[in-house]
Amino acid sequence: MLVIKVGGGKELDIDAIVADIVALRQAEQALILVHGGAETTNEVAEALGHPPQFITSESGYESRRTDRRALEIFEMVYCGQINKMWVEKLQQAGVDAVGMSGLDGRIFEGKRKDKLRVRVNGRRLVLRDDWTGTVERVNTDLLRLLLDAGYLPVLTPPGASDSGEAINVDGDRAAAMVAAAFQAEALVILSNVPGLLRNFPDESTLIREIPRTRADDFMQFAAGRMKKKVMGAVEAVAAGVRQVIFADGRVEHPIRRALDGQGTQIG
């Protein structure tokens, strides 16, 4: 099993990613696609008069403030606009894609953080009207059912809480959980950088290899949204995924290059 995670950034070469997926499926490689959509969500939230807000957890991670209206806009973009864009591109290329969120069939299931302890401008706050959580279980039965019937699952946040609420979950960590659940050969995380950079955004400082035993040490080089990607990678290798690759999604043959050794290879 190969799990491909694509960001929501606009610089990604979507047609190149689709072409690689077609080739991999022709070679009978089992795969699952997981995508994000943060950039477009910010724009749509702005346009709909509910601008994005970000909060910092006490442990220093930044995440989207997800009240009910933000959740609705999140679902519009992730599950509507972007999920169906991927499914349409894949269907047009002859891949029988089925797009679902982590809420559907509880594919990504976990706990809602019903009290979110955060810092806003240095002040401590407890938010109770936030729909955010962490994936703890993956519904591999449903995914296997689809894979065995020849479909390509195209997955996206949100996930489902234990009580069935929609929760905003991190897409990179969700992809890591999927890879772990299937004991995947590789999790390929494509974004608009060539990999993990020692001095972000200087692309000449690409870190080429990270031994699995030392993945934790490299957290120091992860800036901004890269933090959760590295956290997902650390979790994935700890859970038995053979290899996690951060690679460039803006180039020709982005998946093939990643599998051929480009980008940052962890494992």
Add this chain to the structure above:
Amino acid sequence: MLVIKVGGGKELDIDAIVADIVALRQAEQALILVHGGAETTNEVAEALGHPPQFITSESGYESRRTDRRALEIFEMVYCGQINKMWVEKLQQAGVDAVGMSGLDGRIFEGKRKDKLRVRVNGRRLVLRDDWTGTVERVNTDLLRLLLDAGYLPVLTPPGASDSGEAINVDGDRAAAMVAAAFQAEALVILSNVPGLLRNFPDESTLIREIPRTRADDFMQFAAGRMKKKVMGAVEAVAAGVRQVIFADGRVEHPIRRALDGQGTQIG
């Protein structure tokens, strides 16, 4: 098999519909839910600066002008906001719902009208940049796979063209095709009217029964969006669906009432 179609109108009693679905599933009734979203799509399109436009075909049917941006907004609302709202409500009520569009796995497949002959203010026009079509086939294999595994499919437009493009298809007629494909006992179409009215909007003029052989004659009473609902009903009974019921989705036990003989019963 029971196919339930719910409109996208805001007056629907969603919790009452969910409660009836829970009861039907407990009674081991096989069912599929299909929903719309036109009203909210109009609002979001307006808010995003791409106001809805409607066109009239040469045969007199009104439909949404669906250029690429309108299609994207359509997908945001139907597949994102409204589909996930239904899935979340159902998951919270203990129903393992899986939301998909007709594009996913080509559940609703048909022809894109690549040249759309329309009248705009009396003038004839041919539109070539419109993504509209009609459902001709239903992927019952994928739906059966999910049903047999205990999931409730929650379906919504768009559909897929033969070449995999997303196409705006009418939700009522798509639901009729699903009911026909499964030779359903009943197709229940819930909206914000008590059924087909002889003098719309006078609710005291409800038509209680339409014999299947005379369904065509009743087209004259269908105003506006009701036209396609009646057309779907005519197609469904012709294709072997035992009964089509137009019923009120704003009341307690809307599905049970419909099955107990309320609304307009065709068949």
